[in-house]
Amino acid sequence: MFGSRADLVVDLTYLATLAAPIVAGVSIRSARGRRYERHRRLQVGLLLVCLLAVLALETRIRLAGGSGALLRQAPAAWAKTARIFLGVHITAAVATYAAWSYLAAASWRRYRQALPGSFSQRHRRLGFLILAGLGFTALSATGMYLFAFVI
Numbered sequence: 529m530f531g532s533r534a535d536l537v538v539d540l541t542y543l544a545t546l547a548a549p550i551v552a553g554v555s556i557r558s559a560r561g562r563r564y565e566r567h568r569r570l571q572v573g574l575l576l577v578c579l580l581a582v583l584a585l586e587t588r589i590r591l592a593g594g595s596g597a598l599l600r601q602a603p604a605a606w607a608k609t610a611r612i613f614l615g616v617h618i619t620a621a622v623a624t625y626a627a628w629s630y631l632a633a634a635s636w637r638r639y640r641q642a643l644p645g646s647f648s649q650r651h652r653r654l655g656f657l658i659l660a661g662l663g664f665t666a667l668s669a670t671g672m673y674l675f676a677f678v679i
C-alpha cells in the first residue's frame with residue numbers, strides 16, 4: 529500500500545494506529561462542544577476498530593513466526609536498536625489500550641449518571657493521558673514500521 533515490504537494487514541493496522549490520535553482528538557472536541565453522544569460513539573467505534581486491527585496484526589505476526597522473524601528483515605546493524613524500540617513500543621501500546629478499554633467501559637456504565645458529574649474529573653484526566661498514549665504509540669509504531677519494512 530505504501531510501497532514498503534509490509535502486507536495489507538500491517539499497512540491497515542498502521543493506518544488505524546496513525547488515525548487513532550486524530551480521531552480521538554476530534555471526539556474530544558465534540559465532548560468540549562457538549563456533543564456527548566457523538567463523543568461516545570466516536571470513542572467506542574474507534575476503540576473497536578483499533579482492537580480488531582491489533583488482533584489481526586498479532587495473528588499475522590504469530591503466523592509469520594513472531595516479531596523476531598519480522599525484525600530479521602531489518603539490516604543487522606539496526607537489530608539491537610530495533611529490539612529496544614520494539615520493547616518501548618509494545619509497553620506503551622499495551623498500557624494505552626488497557627487504559628482506553630477500561631475508560632470506555634467505566635464511562636459507558638456511568639454515562640448520564642456520574643458523567644457528566646462525579647466521574648468527570650477522573651474521566652478527563654485519564655482521557656487526556658490516553659490521547660497522549662495514542663500519540664506516542666503512533667510515533668513509536670512509525671519507528672517499528674521503518675525498521676521492519678522500509679530500511
Ligand code: HEM
Binds near residue numbers: 552639643644645651
Ligand atoms: C463510552 C465512552 C465515553 C463516554 C460515555 C464519554 C462521555 C464524556 C462526557 C459526558 C464528557 C463531558 C464530561 C464533562 O464535561 O463533565 C467527556 C469528556 C471527555 N472525554 Fe469522554 N466519554 C467516553 C469515552 C472517552 C474515552 C475512551 C476517552 C479517551 C480518549 C475520553 C476522553 C475525554 C476527554 C479528554 C474529555 C474532556 C473534554 C474537555 O472538556 O476538555 N472519553 N466524555
